[in-house]
Amino acid sequence: MNLLGPQRLVVRSLVRAAFSAFVLSVRLRVISPWSYLNWLVFPLLFAIVGLYVLSLPGAGSSHLVYGVLGGGLIGYWSVAYIDAGNGIQDERWNGTLEQIFATPTPLWVILLGKVCGGLLFGLFAFVPTAAAAFFGFHAVLPALDPWRFVISLGVLTLSFFCIAITMAPLFALWRWAFSMINGFELGVYILCGFMFPVAVLAPWAQGVAGFLAPTWAVKALYAATVAQGPHDFAAWWAVTSGLSLAYLAGAYFLYALVEREARVSGELALV
Amino acid sequence: MKHLGLEAGVFARSLYLQYVALFQWATVRGYIAYKVLLPVTQILFFVELGVYATGRQNALYFALGNALQLTANAGIFGVIATVANERQYGTLPILLASPANRLVTFMSRAVVNVIDGIATVVIGLAIVVVLFGLDLRQANLPLLGLCVVIISVTTAGLGLMFGSIGLVMRDAIIVANIVYYLLLIICGINFPVSRLPGALQVLAYSLPLTRGVQAARDAAAGATLGHVSGLLAGELLVGAAWALGGYFLFRGLENWSRRGGLQEAY
Numbered sequence: 001m002n003l004l005g006p007q008r009l010v011v012r013s014l015v016r017a018a019f020s021a022f023v024l025s026v027r028l029r030v031i032s033p034w035s036y037l038n039w040l041v042f043p044l045l046f047a048i049v050g051l052y053v054l055s056l057p058g059a060g061s062s063h064l065v066y067g068v069l070g071g072g073l074i075g076y077w078s079v080a081y082i083d084a085g086n087g088i089q090d091e092r093w094n095g096t097l098e099q100i101f102a103t104p105t106p107l108w109v110i111l112l113g114k115v116c117g118g119l120l121f122g123l124f125a126f127v128p129t130a131a132a133a134f135f136g137f138h139a140v141l142p143a144l145d146p147w148r149f150v151i152s153l154g155v156l157t158l159s160f161f162c163i164a165i166t167m168a169p170l171f172a173l174w175r176w177a178f179s180m181i182n183g184f185e186l187g188v189y190i191l192c193g194f195m196f197p198v199a200v201l202a203p204w205a206q207g208v209a210g211f212l213a214p215t216w217a218v219k220a221l222y223a224a225t226v227a228q229g230p231h232d233f234a235a236w237w238a239v240t241s242g243l244s245l246a247y248l249a250g251a252y253f254l255y256a257l258v259e260r261e262a263r264v265s266g267e268l269a270l271v
Numbered sequence: 272m273k274h275l276g277l278e279a280g281v282f283a284r285s286l287y288l289q290y291v292a293l294f295q296w297a298t299v300r301g302y303i304a305y306k307v308l309l310p311v312t313q314i315l316f317f318v319e320l321g322v323y324a325t326g327r328q329n330a331l332y333f334a335l336g337n338a339l340q341l342t343a344n345a346g347i348f349g350v351i352a353t354v355a356n357e358r359q360y361g362t363l364p365i366l367l368a369s370p371a372n373r374l375v376t377f378m379s380r381a382v383v384n385v386i387d388g389i390a391t392v393v394i395g396l397a398i399v400v401v402l403f404g405l406d407l408r409q410a411n412l413p414l415l416g417l418c419v420v421i422i423s424v425t426t427a428g429l430g431l432m433f434g435s436i437g438l439v440m441r442d443a444i445i446v447a448n449i450v451y452y453l454l455l456i457i458c459g460i461n462f463p464v465s466r467l468p469g470a471l472q473v474l475a476y477s478l479p480l481t482r483g484v485q486a487a488r489d490a491a492a493g494a495t496l497g498h499v500s501g502l503l504a505g506e507l508l509v510g511a512a513w514a515l516g517g518y519f520l521f522r523g524l525e526n527w528s529r530r531g532g533l534q535e536a537y
Contacts, residue, residue, distance in 0.1 A: 033442050045452040050320065052462045059324040176300045183304030186312035196323035
């Protein structure tokens with residue numbers, strides 16, 4: 001019996017479904033004013049505040065690199081956890097949750113496409129913030145190591161992807177979880193070192209930050225832009241990837257819970 | 272006298288209903304998320320950023336500025352969300368069809384948020400005292416309290432202006448986000464206004480917070496009312512101008528939205 005044929009068909013149909021979800025999510029973001037707030041306005045405002053503060057008299061010139069990239073990282077994170085993380089919640093708001101569960105395509109495949117669409121817009125956040133740094137403050141990245149920078153950005157994207165995939169069922173199961181993480185948004189900026197190094201924090205805070213996957217990827221990203229300081233890229237990428245996969249393992253149980261609420265008890269649309 | 276009593280009744284009922292129906296943080300979890308976690312992390316973030324940039328000796332500058340800017344959390348987000356929520360819950364056409372005095376209804380929408388703004392700053396200042404050792408022994412505390420009250424009122428005035436836009440705009444809360452974070456740049460919260468380009472400095476002094484925060488910084492350093500009276504008078508004037516502008520915009524947009532049937536346009 002040749003299983004290769006049917007298997008290939010199944011994979012192709014799943015890829016097609018994920019791609020359709022990706023296209024739809026991109027199209028929805030093009031017309032959503034919230035999307036522009038998250039990837040354009042919000043990071044730009046934070047970048048400007050950051051650049052002003054980091055260029056105050058007495059601030060080291062090497063600090064400006066945090067202003068150049070910090071706003072973009074903030075925007076990227078915001079899109080990842082708000083837009084991509086609300087992948088299931090949005091369907092509930094739009095009244096399409098039941099239809100999605102009724103389709104033969106697994107939920108995670110649809111979310112995969114949606115999250116990728118969100119992350120694509122998140123990457124755009126670096127464009128306005130870098131432009132503001134260059135044209136407004138004449139700030140550039142001093143010693144960019146392009147390959148390590150690109151790999152670090154890829155690893156960071158992996159961590160944001162895993163977090164978004166994990167948060168999607170979390171936000172759907174417990175609505176208050178979004179409020180809490182939304183309220184703690186600036187706390188994430190602190191712990192992940194988006195606009196200043198984690199090393200300036202209290203030791204206990206650095207310990208907490210160590211459990212967050214983006215912290216290590218952000219560390220690698222900044223290390224790829226400056227010549228001085230430690231450059232343990234392989235270790236940082238490995239820790240980020242390991243933690244991200246651990247989040248995915250946790251997400252597996254959350255998706256099982258979502259399935260149970262949606263299909264067995266039928267209460268997902270009610271919680 | 273009877274007319275005044277009636278208006279006071281409308282004001283009191285509207286104030287109560289605004290709290291029970293439209294105060295979106297009136298749950299324990301909501302309040303913790305947006306009124307405790309957000310202020311704490313905002314202060315911590317900007318203090319750590321400032322300390323990283325300029326050294327630990329300037330921590331209080333950033334801590335105090337951001338603690339005072341928290342009034343905008345209630346004054347801008349709260350007030351704009353009030354009108355936006357009326358629209359979202361489908362009660363805006365009913366409100367606009369009522370014969371109640373618009374000014375009274377309009378002002379009552381802001382009062383709960385002013386009180387909430389004061390509470391938020393108290394939380395913020397308590398955090399600054401505990402975490403950053405803000406020494407208030409030399410401070411003119413009654414004057415600092417007066418500054419906090421005035422800032423809360425004036426930011427609510429700005430909120431009323433932008434809240435009016437909610438009459439004709441579906442996602443007015445986006446405007447709240449932009450205005451809230453714009454105030455962080457323009458109003459001398461994290462760096463002096465003098466560092467901004469000339470045009471932005473003019474804008475800074477035409478917004479609430481700028482003079483109020485300056486006065487509060489002086490009060491925390493022990494200044495007397497005489498020293499900061501000019502700043503506080505200017506702050507009140509700016510706040511009143513924005514509130515009045517907001518009222519007229521509200522009336523104008525009310526007519527426009529009624530003509531175009533935009534109150535329920537989602």
